[in-house]
Amino acid sequence: MSAVRIRAVMHRHWIVLRRAPHRFFEISFWPVMDVLLWGSLGAYVAKQSPNSHATTPYLLAGIVMFWTFTQAQFSIALGVNEETWTRNILNVLTTPVTEVEYIVGIALFGLLKLALCLLTLTITTIIFFGFNLSAVGWAVIPIAAVLVINGWALALLVVGLVLRFGQSAEILIWGFNYVLLAFSGVFFPVNALPGNMQVVAQWLPTTKAFQALRDVLGGQALPWGLIAEAFVGSIIVFGLTFWCATRLLAIFRRRGLVTRYS
Amino acid sequence: MSHDVDVVVARSLTKRFRGTAAVDGIDLVVPQNARVGLLGPNGAGKTTTLLMLLGVITPDSGTIDLAGHRLPRHRSAALGKVGFVAGYLPLPENLKVREALTIFAGFYGIRRPKPVIDEAIERFGISHLAEQRSSELSSGQRTLVSIVKSTLHAPRLLVLDEPTASLDPDVAGRVREALLDIHREQGTTLLVTSHNMREVETLCERVVMLGRGRVVADGSPAEIAHVFDTDDLEGAFLEVAARHSAYSEAHIEGNR
Numbered sequence: 056m057s058a059v060r061i062r063a064v065m066h067r068h069w070i071v072l073r074r075a076p077h078r079f080f081e082i083s084f085w086p087v088m089d090v091l092l093w094g095s096l097g098a099y100v101a102k103q104s105p106n107s108h109a110t111t112p113y114l115l116a117g118i119v120m121f122w123t124f125t126q127a128q129f130s131i132a133l134g135v136n137e138e139t140w141t142r143n144i145l146n147v148l149t150t151p152v153t154e155v156e157y158i159v160g161i162a163l164f165g166l167l168k169l170a171l172c173l174l175t176l177t178i179t180t181i182i183f184f185g186f187n188l189s190a191v192g193w194a195v196i197p198i199a200a201v202l203v204i205n206g207w208a209l210a211l212l213v214v215g216l217v218l219r220f221g222q223s224a225e226i227l228i229w230g231f232n233y234v235l236l237a238f239s240g241v242f243f244p245v246n247a248l249p250g251n252m253q254v255v256a257q258w259l260p261t262t263k264a265f266q267a268l269r270d271v272l273g274g275q276a277l278p279w280g281l282i283a284e285a286f287v288g289s290i291i292v293f294g295l296t297f298w299c300a301t302r303l304l305a306i307f308r309r310r311g312l313v314t315r316y317s
Numbered sequence: 318m319s320h321d322v323d324v325v326v327a328r329s330l331t332k333r334f335r336g337t338a339a340v341d342g343i344d345l346v347v348p349q350n351a352r353v354g355l356l357g358p359n360g361a362g363k364t365t366t367l368l369m370l371l372g373v374i375t376p377d378s379g380t381i382d383l384a385g386h387r388l389p390r391h392r393s394a395a396l397g398k399v400g401f402v403a404g405y406l407p408l409p410e411n412l413k414v415r416e417a418l419t420i421f422a423g424f425y426g427i428r429r430p431k432p433v434i435d436e437a438i439e440r441f442g443i444s445h446l447a448e449q450r451s452s453e454l455s456s457g458q459r460t461l462v463s464i465v466k467s468t469l470h471a472p473r474l475l476v477l478d479e480p481t482a483s484l485d486p487d488v489a490g491r492v493r494e495a496l497l498d499i500h501r502e503q504g505t506t507l508l509v510t511s512h513n514m515r516e517v518e519t520l521c522e523r524v525v526m527l528g529r530g531r532v533v534a535d536g537s538p539a540e541i542a543h544v545f546d547t548d549d550l551e552g553a554f555l556e557v558a559a560r561h562s563a564y565s566e567a568h569i570e571g572n573r
Contacts, residue, residue, distance in 0.1 A: 143407075152393075
């Protein structure tokens, strides 16, 4: 693995971000809109039912951490797609940059975008709702780490599917996130989900991460057992999606699908 | 011929798409410092062959050694010694020329790109384009920048797919001159596909003619013309194209 090549990938995406102001929508506009929506909903419910004061922090922490997952996913999925949209993928594939170097480069750059997103959201929640995510304390780090790993894992699968099936699969970049939003108990415990969905949801590492978040917000200590399960699950999920992406990339190369983009 | 000095050694390459052979058992050896044209009518397998040689498309069977490295295992090491230019391939339009060159220099592992880029844009006379965005360049300028991009790392082999397609004769002439300069000054091997027979006669000392995914002739432009009993390379090309077309029509009829 070459640090020079990884740095070049990061440089490439820094320029893409700088030149395309609409990219800041993914980093700040949509997340801020979500925070305003869910924060206002929480405030309204709390006003209607004084016993539900915890609702606003639960919803806000949930949506902020959901955007942590989403940013990690977007950074890789949209990063690779940038090369297909600009017909640059053949240029990249004919350089010594390996697939792993490319993914590492955009994932690292994605962490910078994630930091920017979290900063924006933290300021927004403090100003509009008086909620500071730092209330969660250091527990936010392992929870965020689980979500970032799962965001990367999902991105690998999406990238593989887009390379294999082309433009029609691009909708999955956004679509899969909402599946995870519904199944992971971002705003509520898993037992609030319909019966069959609970079976699926309880196996997801993201569900365990959001459960741990709610426990901490509820004043409990970080449930390390749950976090450990989430990490093990995340590594398994990452391994599976990495394997899928590798297989799909092999099909992409075998069928000469690169010619779609040249 | 020793493989130490062969920059491309491809053996028994085959590739089928949906049951149709795009490349059918091609053997191709390109020595270092050679100038080779890969010719053939549309659908003869030129681009598929090039993309297999670059490790972008996986062959169904056969072996490829590129710049001394076996593909696909050592693809990254091999591509560190190869440059690729395609007339149809744009650079990312949201980048300025200097930015694009800086990024590609990084992709080629060049630690301090600035002096390398300065020298390259000076040598190719494109200093005035350095701060322009790729989207603002003409076709000829884009091709020149692509050549600069692909030669920043002083490759042993430069693969060019239709490098002068859609360029006017004046610009195409300058591109050819630039390519011959690179070959003379750096000993870079050129592997070129083109539909412009005059260009091939100017650029290449050897021609490999493909038809229906196979090598149908291999030699100097004059030898190729002799094989097909024509006056020049263009005549030979037309002969191969006619046979290719007749086969394709018969194949379609047979499949009805």
